[in-house]
Amino acid sequence: xxxxxxxxxxxxxxxxxxxxxxxxxxxxxxxxxxxxxxxxxxxxxxxxxxxxxxxxxxxxxxxxxxxxxxxxxxxxxxxxxxxxxxxxxxxxxxxxxxxxxxxxxxxxxxxxxxxxxxxxxxxxxxxxxxxxxxxxxxxxxxxxxxxxxxxxxxxxxxxxxxxxxxxxxxxxxxxxxxxxxxxxxxxxxxxxxxxxxxxxxxxxxxxxxxxxxxxxxxxxxxxxxxxxxxxxxxxxxxxxxxxxxxxxxxxxxxxxxxxxxxxxxxxxxxxxxxxxxxxxxxxxxxxxxxxxxxxxxxxxxxxxxxxxxxxxxxxxxxxxxxxxxxxxxxxxxxxxxxxxxxxxxxxxxxxxxxxxxxxxxxxxxxxxxxxxxxxxxxxxxxxxxxxxxxxxxxxxxxxxxxxxxxxxxxxxxxxxxxxxxxxxxxxxxxxxxxxxxxxxxxxxxxxxxxxxxxxxxxxxxxxxxxxxxxxxxxxxxxxxxx
Numbered sequence: 001x002x003x004x005x006x007x008x009x010x011x012x013x014x015x016x017x018x019x020x021x022x023x024x025x026x027x028x029x030x031x032x033x034x035x036x037x038x039x040x041x042x043x044x045x046x047x048x049x050x051x052x053x054x055x056x057x058x059x060x061x062x063x064x065x066x067x068x069x070x071x072x073x074x075x076x077x078x079x080x081x082x083x084x085x086x087x088x089x090x091x092x093x094x095x096x097x098x099x100x101x102x103x104x105x106x107x108x109x110x111x112x113x114x115x116x117x118x119x120x121x122x123x124x125x126x127x128x129x130x131x132x133x134x135x136x137x138x139x140x141x142x143x144x145x146x147x148x149x150x151x152x153x154x155x156x157x158x159x160x161x162x163x164x165x166x167x168x169x170x171x172x173x174x175x176x177x178x179x180x181x182x183x184x185x186x187x188x189x190x191x192x193x194x195x196x197x198x199x200x201x202x203x204x205x206x207x208x209x210x211x212x213x214x215x216x217x218x219x220x221x222x223x224x225x226x227x228x229x230x231x232x233x234x235x236x237x238x239x240x241x242x243x244x245x246x247x248x249x250x251x252x253x254x255x256x257x258x259x260x261x262x263x264x265x266x267x268x269x270x271x272x273x274x275x276x277x278x279x280x281x282x283x284x285x286x287x288x289x290x291x292x293x294x295x296x297x298x299x300x301x302x303x304x305x306x307x308x309x310x311x312x313x314x315x316x317x318x319x320x321x322x323x324x325x326x327x328x329x330x331x332x333x334x335x336x337x338x339x340x341x342x343x344x345x346x347x348x349x350x351x352x353x354x355x356x357x358x359x360x361x362x363x364x365x366x367x368x369x370x371x372x373x374x375x376x377x378x379x380x381x382x383x384x385x386x387x388x389x390x391x392x393x394x395x396x397x398x399x400x401x402x403x404x405x406x407x408x409x410x411x412x413x414x415x416x417x418x419x420x421x422x423x424x425x426x427x428x429x430x431x432x433x434x435x436x437x438x439x440x441x442x443x444x445x446x447x448x449x450x451x452x453x454x455x456x457x458x459x460x461x462x463x464x465x466x467x468x469x470x471x472x473x474x475x476x477x478x479x480x481x482x
Contacts, residue, residue, distance in 0.1 A: 041136070042084070045103025049087065052107065056091035057280075057309055059110045064268055065090055068126070071119075071199070072106060075126060078198045079191075080134040088126075094275050096216060100129040102136070114274045114431060115212060117464040117478075119261035123196035124206025124242075131191030135184070189238065193245040202258040203246035207239040212464045266476045270433040274462070274480060278426035281307050288312060288325075291424045295385065297325075297392070297415040300407045321396035321404045323411060328382050328391035336382040336389045337362045344368060346378055357416035359385045367398065377401040379408045383415055390415070431462075432481045436471055443467040449479055 072088035084104035093109040100106045106129045116122045193203040250258060276282055281290040283305060289296045299305055300323075305314040312325040329343075330336035333353075341348055346366030354361050361383040368376040379401075380393035392415055394408030418424060436445055442465050446456050460467050462478050471477065 042103035045101040045105045048101050049105045052101065052105075053089070053091070055308065055310070056093050056107075056109075059090040059092040059273075061090065061110075061272070064113065064272070067268055068108060068122075071123060072126060072130070074199050075123070075130055075195045076104070079130055079195055084133070086130075086133075092277070092280075094273075094277070096213065098125050098129050100132045102133070104133050106130060106133070110273060113269060114272050114478075115216075115462060115464070116209065116265060116269075117262060118205060119265045120196065120201040120203070120205035120259060121209040121464075122265065123199065123201040124192045124203055124209065126192075127195035127203075128188045128192035128206070130195060131188035132184070134191065135187055186241075189242060190245060193242060193249060197246065197249035197253060197258070200255055200259050202260050203249065204243055205260055206246075207242040208464065210238060210242075212461060215461055263476050266433050266478065269431055269478075272431045273428045274431055275429045277428045278423075279428075280309070281312065282426070283307070284423075289418055289420075289423050291418065291426060293386075293388065294418045294424065295390070295415065296418040296423075297411055300411065320400055321394065321407075323392070323394045323408065325390060325392045328389040330382075330389060333360060333362045333382050333384055333389065336391065337364055337380075340364070340380050340382065340391060340393070341366055344378065346380075349377075356381070356383055356413055359383050359415075359417075363412070374399060379405060379412070381412045381415070383412075385417065427482045429480045429482065432479045433476050434479055436473055436475045436477065439473050440471060441467065442469045442471060442477070445471060445477055446479075451479060455480065 068088045068090060072086060076082060076084065076086040081104075086104035086106065088106050089108075090113060091107050091109055094111045095109050096111045096115055098106070098108045098112050106126070108125075112125070113122075116125075189206075192206060196203045196206070278289075279292050281288060281293075283289075283299065286301060287296055287298050288305070288307075299314050300316070303314045303316050303323075305312065310326065313322060315322045328336035329339045337351065340346065341364070344366070346368050349365040349367055351362060351364040354363055361381055363379070363381050366378045366380065368378065370376060375398040376395060377398040378393055378395050380391065383390045383392065392412050394404060394411070396404045434445075434449060437448075440448065442460060442463065443456060446459055446467075447453075451459060456467060459478070459480065462480070
């Protein structure tokens with residue numbers, strides 16, 4: 001006798017089957033259940049691409065952009081889905097990552113471009129990401145999430161109620177953050193070897209790059225590693241598999257030589273920004289500085305923070321409060337204050353005009369009633385400075401408001417114009433390519449060029465080498481300068 005749960009499961013399965021259909025996977029040639037057509041897949045990518053670009057921003061380097069577009073188009077043409085209108089972009093993020101959206105949108109961060117040491121490494125990862133597209137991994141993963149009732153990451157949720165004040169990640173960013181299972185990652189490794197080999201690159205170099213990523217993981221922790229590494233089998237298994245696959249492709253290829261192109265790639269990234277770009281805002285000595293907007297304010301002691309083009313967020317480890325800086329909507333302070341009340345569904349408790357460090361401002365306190373939950377209380381400020389109106393607000397449970405209000409108030413009242421010329425003119429670190437004058441070790445080379453000793457390990461990772469490696473005269477290496 002079937003229980004209600006049995007009938008519910010059967011109904012759910014039939015409902016999902018009615019939404020989707022079986023399609024032939026372009027890579028495997030086998031039928032699989034998907035919940036969208038190829039046209040829907042492409043439309044999803046087209047809708048999500050502007051959201052991803054808005055979140056990260058594009059990195060402006062015409063020569064490097066032309067390089068990835070040329071190689072991407074060449075590889076897409078020999079892939080299992082050559083008719084897709086692929087787009088390849090470099091986004092302005094220091095994180096070491098590459099990812100793809102459904103329909104043929106592929107992204108490399110400037111952080112990962114800085115850590116490649118030859119064209120073959122780049123080509124292997126390019127093939128890996130195109131493989132996610134051709135094998136429809138995003139579509140399959142989305143299907144799995146629906147079938148398994150697994151929710152996507154919807155933003156930085158400290159506690160559920162506070163999460164309503166933090167802008168949720170767009171659909172595009174949710175797709176960009178998808179993590180694939182081990183089988184999907186293995187398949188994309190295989191496709192990365194196949195595609196890069198077919199356009200003439202030595203795919204064994206991809207294994208070397210994954211070793212660099214593993215070292216990066218050891219040094220910085222799991223949060224810094226890209227999705228294509230975090231769910232993959234062990235490095236030993238992965239590298240051995242890539243080596244075997246690469247050799248097989250080379251053995252059956254008509255090509256007699258496979259390219260690595262180290263020097264040509266290094267010259268392309270000479271001058272590439274590495275690490276955080278100060279013009280996007282930076283944190284130093286428990287304060288946030290933004291040289292372009294010319295503003296600064298303190299960060300409460302011990303609070304964590306996250307910066308993005310849309311907002312700056314900070315919160316205590318306990319997760320029971322949050323402060324957020326954004327640009328406010330409205331043409332004047334009154335309109336901006338009213339927009340905050342309306343946008344967040346706040347009931348006004350009090351409001352007053354003030355001058356904060358010479359800048360006109362409105363401070364307001366508002367409550368948001370939560371169904372079956374405690375009331376949230378918000379201390380919000382809208383501050384006008386040099387043509388912009390800034391919203392800096394603190395949010396917590398009304399029961400905790402009195403304990404957090406002094407921190408909220410101090411941060412708001414210490415919002416001021418940035419006048420420190422050193423911070424206003426802060427330059428980013430950039431890659432500088434140098435030619436070794438003599439035979440020497442990597443560590444000796446860093447010492448020869450005056451690199452700080454505390455950055456040796458970072459620089460060795462950037463070069464994909466170890467400090468004890470012996471280098472030949474005339475060899476190119478990466479250094480960091482201004």
